[in-house]
Amino acid sequence: xxxxxxxxxxxxxxxxxxxxxxxxxxxxxxxxxxxxxxxxxxxxxxxxxxxxxxxxxxxxxxxxxxxxxx
Amino acid sequence: xxxxxxxxxxxxxxxxxxxxxxxxxxxxxxxxxxxxxxxxxxxxxxxxxxxxxxxxxxxxxxxxxxxxxxxxxxxxxxxxxxxxxxxxxxxxxxxxxxxxxxxxxxxxxxxxxxxxxxxxxxxxxxxxxxxxxxxxxxxxxxxxxxxxxxxxxxxxxxxxxxxxxxxxxxxxxxxxxxxxxxxxxxxxxxxxxxxxxxxxxxxxxxxxxxxxxxxxxxxxxxxxxxxxxxxxxxxxxxxxxxxxxxxxxxxxxxxxxxxxxxxxxxxxxxxxxxxxxxxxxxxxxxxxxxxxxxxxxxxxxxxxxxxxxxxxxxxxxxxxxxxxxxxxxxxxxxxxxxxxxxxxxxxxxxxxxxxxxxxxxxxxxxxxxxxxxxxxxxxxxxxxxxxxxxxxxxxxxxxxxxxxxxxxxxxxxxxxxxxxxxxxxxxxxxxxxxxxxxxxxxxxxxxxxxxxxxxxxxxxxxxxxxxxxxxxxxxxxxxxxxxxxxxxxxxxxxxxxxxxxxxxxxxxxxxxxxxxxxxxxxxxxxxxxxxxxxxxxxxxxxxxxxxxxxxxxxxxxxxxxxxxxxxxxxxxxxxxxxxxxxxxxxxxxxxxxxxxxxxxxxxxxxxxxxxxxxxxxxxxxxxxxxxxxxxxxxxxxxxxxxxxxxxxxxxxxxxxxxxxxxxxxxxxxxxxxxxxxxxxxxxxxxxxxxxxxxxxxxxxxxxxxxxxxxxxxxxxxxxxxxxxxxxxxxxxxxxxxxxxxxxxxxxxxxxxxxxxxxxxxxxxxxxxxxx
Numbered sequence: 001x002x003x004x005x006x007x008x009x010x011x012x013x014x015x016x017x018x019x020x021x022x023x024x025x026x027x028x029x030x031x032x033x034x035x036x037x038x039x040x041x042x043x044x045x046x047x048x049x050x051x052x053x054x055x056x057x058x059x060x061x062x063x064x065x066x067x068x069x070x
Numbered sequence: 071x072x073x074x075x076x077x078x079x080x081x082x083x084x085x086x087x088x089x090x091x092x093x094x095x096x097x098x099x100x101x102x103x104x105x106x107x108x109x110x111x112x113x114x115x116x117x118x119x120x121x122x123x124x125x126x127x128x129x130x131x132x133x134x135x136x137x138x139x140x141x142x143x144x145x146x147x148x149x150x151x152x153x154x155x156x157x158x159x160x161x162x163x164x165x166x167x168x169x170x171x172x173x174x175x176x177x178x179x180x181x182x183x184x185x186x187x188x189x190x191x192x193x194x195x196x197x198x199x200x201x202x203x204x205x206x207x208x209x210x211x212x213x214x215x216x217x218x219x220x221x222x223x224x225x226x227x228x229x230x231x232x233x234x235x236x237x238x239x240x241x242x243x244x245x246x247x248x249x250x251x252x253x254x255x256x257x258x259x260x261x262x263x264x265x266x267x268x269x270x271x272x273x274x275x276x277x278x279x280x281x282x283x284x285x286x287x288x289x290x291x292x293x294x295x296x297x298x299x300x301x302x303x304x305x306x307x308x309x310x311x312x313x314x315x316x317x318x319x320x321x322x323x324x325x326x327x328x329x330x331x332x333x334x335x336x337x338x339x340x341x342x343x344x345x346x347x348x349x350x351x352x353x354x355x356x357x358x359x360x361x362x363x364x365x366x367x368x369x370x371x372x373x374x375x376x377x378x379x380x381x382x383x384x385x386x387x388x389x390x391x392x393x394x395x396x397x398x399x400x401x402x403x404x405x406x407x408x409x410x411x412x413x414x415x416x417x418x419x420x421x422x423x424x425x426x427x428x429x430x431x432x433x434x435x436x437x438x439x440x441x442x443x444x445x446x447x448x449x450x451x452x453x454x455x456x457x458x459x460x461x462x463x464x465x466x467x468x469x470x471x472x473x474x475x476x477x478x479x480x481x482x483x484x485x486x487x488x489x490x491x492x493x494x495x496x497x498x499x500x501x502x503x504x505x506x507x508x509x510x511x512x513x514x515x516x517x518x519x520x521x522x523x524x525x526x527x528x529x530x531x532x533x534x535x536x537x538x539x540x541x542x543x544x545x546x547x548x549x550x551x552x553x554x555x556x557x558x559x560x561x562x563x564x565x566x567x568x569x570x571x572x573x574x575x576x577x578x579x580x581x582x583x584x585x586x587x588x589x590x591x592x593x594x595x596x597x598x599x600x601x602x603x604x605x606x607x608x609x610x611x612x613x614x615x616x617x618x619x620x621x622x623x624x625x626x627x628x629x630x631x632x633x634x635x636x637x638x639x640x641x642x643x644x645x646x647x648x649x650x651x652x653x654x655x656x657x658x659x660x661x662x663x664x665x666x667x668x669x670x671x672x673x674x675x676x677x678x679x680x681x682x683x684x685x686x687x688x689x690x691x692x693x694x695x696x697x698x699x700x701x702x703x704x705x706x707x708x709x710x711x712x713x714x715x716x717x718x719x720x721x722x723x724x725x726x727x728x729x730x731x732x733x734x735x736x737x738x739x740x741x742x743x744x745x746x747x748x749x750x751x752x753x754x755x756x757x758x759x760x761x762x763x764x765x766x767x768x769x770x771x772x773x774x775x776x777x778x779x780x781x782x783x784x785x786x787x788x789x790x791x792x793x794x795x796x797x798x799x800x801x802x803x804x805x806x807x808x809x810x811x812x813x814x815x816x817x818x819x820x821x822x823x824x825x826x827x828x829x830x831x832x833x834x835x836x837x838x839x840x841x
Contacts (some may be wrong), residue, residue: 013793013802022793028836032468035836049835050793051804051813056831064832068467069424 189268457546499529692722
């Protein structure tokens with residue numbers, strides 16, 4: 001889950017609370033008791049993380065499926 | 071399920087039973103596979119099939135008397151396959167390269183007296199098992215008797231080829247042996263650990279053979295024993311007279327007995343399949359066109375083209391009755407016996423991937439397999455038991471059924487649940503329980519129906535809106551269904567426990583099993599006195615699609631037919647109808663666990679007839695309609711359908727609409743009949759969304775409800791936790807209302823929030839982390 005999660009367009013989004021542009025950051029994601037670290041766009045102010053459609057329906061869905069069958 | 075239960079279950083699937091030809095063959099040659107290869111013109115492949123089970127195939131393949139033909143299934147439709155001629159055609163081609171690879175050498179030595187088919191086969195098998203074999207041949211050359219007897223069919227060079235193979239296996243030959251001389255056998259036994267008498271060459275007299283009940287010398291198959299414990303014999307005529315393949319088989323059985331004798335293990339254990347046996351296979355001859363056997367133009371036998379044609383007549387006997395009618399069983403590429411093993415293995419896994427989860431969760435539990443199986447193998451019981459076990463162990467994939475269970479929860483919740491006497495009544499002579507999905511599909515008709523029941527039946531018709539808990543049961547959550555039914559029962563008792571008018575075949579089935587104390591009246595029996603909808607008389611031909619829940623409910627099936635026929639409708643039947651009806655893909659939550667398969671299932675069902683379908687299950691109708699099939703619910707004939715003149719063309723409502731329909735039905739009933747205002751909407755429901763049709767389709771496919779989106783937007787707008795795009799001006803917000811996170815890209819306008827896109831995932835982002 002580390003590479004290629006961030007596309008250039010993803011970092012155009014701005015956090016409405018902080019008014020800051022998102023930046024790549026190492027984030028912990030969890031499913032069914034399994035934790036992973038992934039680089040994802042995140043607001044440097046409040047820590048709000050964005051999951052893009054590509055990541056949600058691509059890599060994440062794939063890993064979810066694998067973990068569900070573990 | 072333990073190993074024993076697995077075995078019992080596996081044995082009920084007969085697909086792996088041998089075809090009749092292989093069962094009838096003393097050597098169990100796989101003639102079905104041979105025919106498949108020859109039908110494809112694959113002579114080397116045919117050879118390889120023979121090499122698996124046939125000793126001296128160059129010789130035996132030319133002289134086999136094919137007793138299998140007596141039991142060939144093709145005999146019932148045109149004539150038995152000419153297997154003997156096909157074997158000859160096959161071995162007339164050059165054999166593929168063969169390697170003599172015996173098992174590790176053993177110390178024991180074996181004397182074979184006489185090189186007949188029996189003796190040569192015994193030598194063939196024993197040498198391959200690693201024994202040191204010497205053949206004592208009375209004549210000046212090995213197989214002298216064989217060469218002479220079959221000179222017309224077996225060229226000398228073929229005999230030499232097979233003998234060379236025997237020699238390569240290490241078999242030694244002593245020619246001109248005085249085998250008939252007194253004391254010869256004893257001399258052999260002094261130097262060997264066991265001996266075999268090839269009676270096809272030696273004759274039966276003068277040997278220490280056992281006697282049968284009539285006092286005659288006899289050798290019982292497959293033991294092939296004699297009076298001496300280390301001497302075995304075979305090669306006499308078979309049960310149907312002189313038979314080369316039987317003689318060879320006696321040599322093989324003797325080799326097995328000798329091997330077991332020398333190893334000191336049971337001579338008889340597990341040998342019931344040695345020799346011709348019965349088979350439990352079933353092969354349907356339905357729809358098979360009779361075809362006579364191919365006759366050879368030349369006296370020498372089939373040429374290649376004739377052999378290919380004859381082999382193509384083979385029925386390739388299999389059972390697969392269930393797989394033929396079930397796209398689910400077909401999709402996973404095997405048959406119930408294999409599936410039972412896969413499911414068992416899935417349960418036994420401690421670490422690693424559970425590969426059968428999808429297999430287990432994709433079954434619609436419709437029971438058609440059990441209905442068509444000659445042995446009544448019930449795949450649905452296997453899958454349901456596996457699901458319960460997965461739930462118990464906490465190994466059920468959360469995504470498999472969650473959407474359906476949330477939908478069930480909705481039906482049980484305040485938006486839909488209701489249990490009341492008819493307005494103005496203090497008692498109910500009957501109560502109407504339409505189930506959840508009819509209300510989700512056609513709330514307007516349901517309302518008219520309830521009004522009609524109230525007006526036409528005396529004593530008050532109470533109304534119960536809820537769910538029977540079938541989705542929980544399908545998901546393997548039996549306890550959850552128990553709770554649903556207990557709550558239902560409480561409501562019902564509060565209304566005086568009257569007879570219940572049921573509209574949904576699934577609810578009916580559940581109640582029959584789980585709440586037998588409830589007196590059921592099927593809606594279509596209660597509706598006898600009702601005029602039809604004007605204007606529907608001009609309907610085209612209709613065929614009945616029975617919901618799978620009525621498989622064991624002939625009363626329900628006939629009740630609907632009778633009512634409609636009494637109204638003058640002509641109804642056709644599907645080939646797979648009534649007790650062999652098919653599921654629409656909703657049952658067992660197939661649509662939830664394997665949507666692509668469920669869609670294929672309903673499309674295939676729709677293709678079975680060009681006529682419009684008429685059914686009496688709201689989900690069946692909607693799923694058929696969504697697949698593009700014109701389909702009517704029987705109610706459409708009595709009450710005008712919502713949204714249009716042509717009820718068969720009405721698209722099934724989407725997931726969000728199905729919830730909204732239920733909520734609106736209840737709110738409308740409360741307002742109009744009980745003069746009550748619906749409770750205040752939860753705050754997030756006041757969020758006004760504008761969903762363009764193309765986005766609506768995406769939501770439908772992704773199983774995202776508009777209420778999920780309302781929750782996200784509400785949360786984003788309340789908390790300010792959202793992202794903004796500097797170019798498009800769109801907002802993007804994510805929120806986790808339950809076990810899934812939903813993301814909505816939207817923009818705010820004066821009419822409401824316009825939805826541009828939405829998606830979801832289940833993985834959760836943990837707070838914190840390094841910048």
